[in-house]
Amino acid sequence: MANVVTATPRLLLGPGPANVDPRVLQALATPVQGHLDPEFLSTLDEVRTGLKKLFRTSSEATLAVSGTGSAGMETCLVNALEPGEKIVVGVGGYFGRRICQVAERLGAEVVEVPYEPGRPLEPQRMMEALRAHPDAKVVAVVHAETSTGVLQPLEEIGQAVAETDALLLVDCVTSLGGAPVEVDRWHIDLAYSCSQKCLGMVSGLAPVTFSAKALERLRQRRRPPASFYLGLDVLLDYWGEGRVYHHTACSTLYYGLKAALELILAEGLEARWERHRQVGSLLQSKLEAMGCRLFAAEGYRLPMLTAVLPPEGVDAGRVRRALLEEFNIEVGAGLGELKDKLWRIGLMGYNARRALVDTICGALEALM
């Protein structure tokens, strides 16, 4: 038929989206249901239950916002901050900087704590900043900095922030479902993620979770959050008992997320972390053996996303374009000033498979 859409199938080995399990694709073809259909509303409850397990939290203020991971970031910030309030942000890559941009647009006073791209933020640096800014309302850290491939340890920072009045906000966009995220144990007050990376779904939904401390802050706001679409107060009226209409949630995406969560929990969260760890570590050792240099420091490398510099003399941009054009394989470019300097190779969710390590390394070898 003339109007059937065609799109070239790609192997998605960039920073997300990843390819999705055929069972998730199948769930996307679930008959469309209304956003107030009792059956669909039970699905939202199941999604919440699954997300609580993923985030390792007992907080009922856990849900998936109708937007991408960027909407998740904005949801946390717009609910936690009022204009003029202070936020301290660790910035060692693109997504740390993005938090600052979003907070600035909301009229917050932003204190940047810069750290070296490729290295984690030293917890002491954050504690010093917090001592220097005791009026900070929020401390924000990126758990998995997708622009540099760095995994940020959170336990010490979580412990320190918990002893203050500030809320700890953590970007788990790339880590959730692929590496340990312990919201309750690490004293995380606000966290957000996305659907298209280690959760193994298409993009379009943003899991978020709010602690009791974060909810108390929300209750004490002088003015409601600056956003209605992302306002937790009105979102919870829809996700809660009242089922008050807020927006027309897309059943297609939520049924897809429900299927993805069921696959994750059937595999077991720890087993899934281990799978990502093994596959990522294999990729990283193979890349090093091929003469590439890993951008992130040893001991702090993300398993699901590897930022890697090609061997001297290899044009990263040319190889990346050839991968797409000749092999139908997508890998990510660098972000900002790193654009054509490095590749970002993702082995996430359904794509975190040993066979794909050989696929990508073979293709890279052929093109270098």
Added chain:
Amino acid sequence: MANVVTATPRLLLGPGPANVDPRVLQALATPVQGHLDPEFLSTLDEVRTGLKKLFRTSSEATLAVSGTGSAGMETCLVNALEPGEKIVVGVGGYFGRRICQVAERLGAEVVEVPYEPGRPLEPQRMMEALRAHPDAKVVAVVHAETSTGVLQPLEEIGQAVAETDALLLVDCVTSLGGAPVEVDRWHIDLAYSCSQKCLGMVSGLAPVTFSAKALERLRQRRRPPASFYLGLDVLLDYWGEGRVYHHTACSTLYYGLKAALELILAEGLEARWERHRQVGSLLQSKLEAMGCRLFAAEGYRLPMLTAVLPPEGVDAGRVRRALLEEFNIEVGAGLGELKDKLWRIGLMGYNARRALVDTICGALEALM
């Protein structure tokens, strides 16, 4: 397989989502592509071209935001308004009030121009309000008030606002694709819609369009828009030549929207309006013959969404629940104080078919 999601198929005759054409469902199973894949980026261009035809505008600042119609409303408001600026809003139903709520959260000064639910806003009322508030930056009107079933004439209001410095913002969530929307001819500066009503797609994308006057206002802002996710400045960097990463647009939804737009343009926009008009008018005359009372005044009734009061003595809530439980047919309840007083029956997009008029009227007769 254990994890395949099951959902009861429903006939969706409420205020949206509607059921979608099987060819659109098929497009939702298009292989997932990355948000910076050149092939996907061409798809965004095609979506823009289709949306310009639907909105009847030549403005290149036409795109689909990654969120529902509510996100479209917020996109228009957050880009058009700065804190403390004044907006005049016609309020004759739930969605007029919603515009006020969103604008208030953004810190705007809101002037409500109330009008009777079920009736349109008299253009003179809006002109008087504009004369009384010459400092208003935005005038907002709902074209198709989904809570009451009223179609708002826009030509006179558009002419009047065009002679001032204010921007005209119009909610086309329910009208776009099902009734004439003439953005350029009616001097509309900002308009938003949704994907799941007369466009015939699932929810999750919000078409928006901005006039040259609206873009000039954006350039003259003292501060950037309060939202990054919905900020037109950064959205246009992604939708424009630069293709700067902004968020992970969901290829599934955009391929679905592309398919839906192709179906609309193949049918012809005028033919599609006429189909909605005929089917809606047939439904309305049958409902009246059954002793129901149409909520909207004659001459101002939406074709695609009919708000209707059941005959005296019939419990609207009971019948609505029975329709879902016994017939798997969804119709909408009233919103707010109208909740169990009326039904909202939608015949939109793929569901705007004569056969479904008989289906819903037959079911209603059986249950009353």
